[in-house]
Amino acid sequence: KVIKTTVACATFAALAVSTTSVNAETLRGASMFDGNHTFTKTMVKFGELVEQYYDGDVEFDLRLNGELGVEKDYVTFLNQGVAIDYTILAPSNMARFAPSIPLMDMPFLFRDLDHWNTVLSSDTLAPLEKELSDKADIVIVGYAGGGTRNLISSKRISNMDELAGHKMRVMGAPIQAQIFAAIGAAPSAISYNEVYNAIQTGVVSGLENEAASIQNLKFYEVAPNVTLTSHTITVRPIVFSGKSFRKLPEKLQAAIKKAGKEAGDFGRELETREDGIKLKQMADAGQIQVAEFADREKLLTIVKPVQDKFAASINATELLEAIRSK
Numbered sequence: 001k002v003i004k005t006t007v008a009c010a011t012f013a014a015l016a017v018s019t020t021s022v023n024a025e026t027l028r029g030a031s032m033f034d035g036n037h038t039f040t041k042t043m044v045k046f047g048e049l050v051e052q053y054y055d056g057d058v059e060f061d062l063r064l065n066g067e068l069g070v071e072k073d074y075v076t077f078l079n080q081g082v083a084i085d086y087t088i089l090a091p092s093n094m095a096r097f098a099p100s101i102p103l104m105d106m107p108f109l110f111r112d113l114d115h116w117n118t119v120l121s122s123d124t125l126a127p128l129e130k131e132l133s134d135k136a137d138i139v140i141v142g143y144a145g146g147g148t149r150n151l152i153s154s155k156r157i158s159n160m161d162e163l164a165g166h167k168m169r170v171m172g173a174p175i176q177a178q179i180f181a182a183i184g185a186a187p188s189a190i191s192y193n194e195v196y197n198a199i200q201t202g203v204v205s206g207l208e209n210e211a212a213s214i215q216n217l218k219f220y221e222v223a224p225n226v227t228l229t230s231h232t233i234t235v236r237p238i239v240f241s242g243k244s245f246r247k248l249p250e251k252l253q254a255a256i257k258k259a260g261k262e263a264g265d266f267g268r269e270l271e272t273r274e275d276g277i278k279l280k281q282m283a284d285a286g287q288i289q290v291a292e293f294a295d296r297e298k299l300l301t302i303v304k305p306v307q308d309k310f311a312a313s314i315n316a317t318e319l320l321e322a323i324r325s326k
């Protein structure tokens with residue numbers, strides 16, 4: 001058995017093991033981040049586990065630092081079966097292909113980490129997985145995520161008044177803009193790789209993101225104020241292109257599914273454990289100032305009808321109830 005793992009990043013070169021093989025399947029992945037981000041670590045783990053569970057030859061070629069673009073590009077690649085075979089991405093970046101999938105990472109969906117864990121360890125989300133597979137030809141093989149998203153802005157925000165009219169970037173799914181508009185902000189969908197500049201040039205005054213990504217992409221340099229709205233606990237599927245998947249030997253498909261589930265568990269444990277640590281590291285280093293949000297309960301009340309309306313529009317009222325009642 002010959003294994004080759006290439007991680008295309010200078011700072012990550014220490015992890016690259018390179019031997020040659022003739023007939024190996026090469027699976028290409030993409031990360032928007034460097035080797036320190038939990039998504040990258042989870043994808044490296046995924047590759048290692050596949051190698052462990054599969055008897056044949058398989059090679060992994062994981063491209064880092066946004067070399068192959070951002071998630072909205074990855075979703076198109078996966079759908080078309082070009083450029084990459086697997087990645088980790090936000091459901092809200094897949095809305096164009098499967099309109100119901102952003103229900104999974106809708107703000108204020110989960111009460112707390114226990115609730116999030118219960119839902120992800122059950123098969124409650126199976127109807128959404130099916131829609132993603134039917135409409136986008138993208139297969140979910142595991143669930144990473146577990147970061148808590150907060151507001152991060154150039155000016156301080158700590159209550160409803162300060163939030164009113166706040167220009168902020170949101171992910172492309174319409175439900176994201178609807179929710180942030182409902183709570184009084186002025187959201188606009190901007191590509192992730194343009195956000196830093198958009199804040200720097202004053203097009204928007206901030207975004208919402210989780211600690212791992214704020215730290216990795218240094219958003220604090222232009223938006224040093226973090227407001228603890230804790231509005232989303234992230235669900236980040238490990239996804240495979242259906243077109244690539246079907247071409248693989250059955251035993252490799254089985255190894256990918258098993259590895260995907262376990263790599264997801266690994267990624268969730270890692271990100272939930274590191275989330276608070278990373279926030280504290282940035283605060284201790286003077287990179288961010290953290291503020292509580294005075295009216296969080298009020299946000300919940302405002303947002304619920306917006307969630308209900310979205311669920312009704314995608315025929316997922318029962319599913320939303322099932323998630324809420326877990």
Ligand code: MAV
Binds near residue numbers: 093213
């Ligand atoms: C964070 O980097 C991740 O949650 C990633 O999956 C998202 O696409 C990104 O934020 C974003 O806000 O677009």
